[in-house]
Amino acid sequence: MTDKEISALRDIARRWRLRNQEHRGGVVLVWQGEVYGWKNSLRDASHERPGVYALDEDGHAFIAEGGNDYDGAKCWVVADSGH
Template sequence: MTQLIEALRATATRWRAGNQEHPGGVVLVWEGEVYGWKNELRDPESERPGTYAVDKAGVVFKAEGGDNYNGAKAWVAVDPDGR
């Protein structure tokens, strides 16, 4: 799990470096690629389950529950230690 978290953080950091007009907020990642940004963590139903969001501090959240058609049910903080 730690490798995944570090990879997500690195991906978000690279994106932020090239998109400095979007300070703060969360970087949205699907299958290892950035596809969007939001000014705050919100609207899980607008994301498919399995999407990750990385905030400015490096905290990683995962969209869980729901389905691809109706979107996710909630954002859940990912424990970097896998607990």
């Protein structure tokens, strides 16, 4: 993933957080450029499909990899460690 793509994901998550301030901390979940959820912590990757991004408040980005759409992803991998 390029720096530009990660930056775009951070912007998506930041805008979502501004509109949903009752959700502090945690991770914003993004699939195909759209926010579809929030969790108070990065949890078991098998609850997400491969290709989902999770972005925390500090700008760290993780991607769900391995597995499949039915069984969920196998693990979270650091997509970018922050700014």
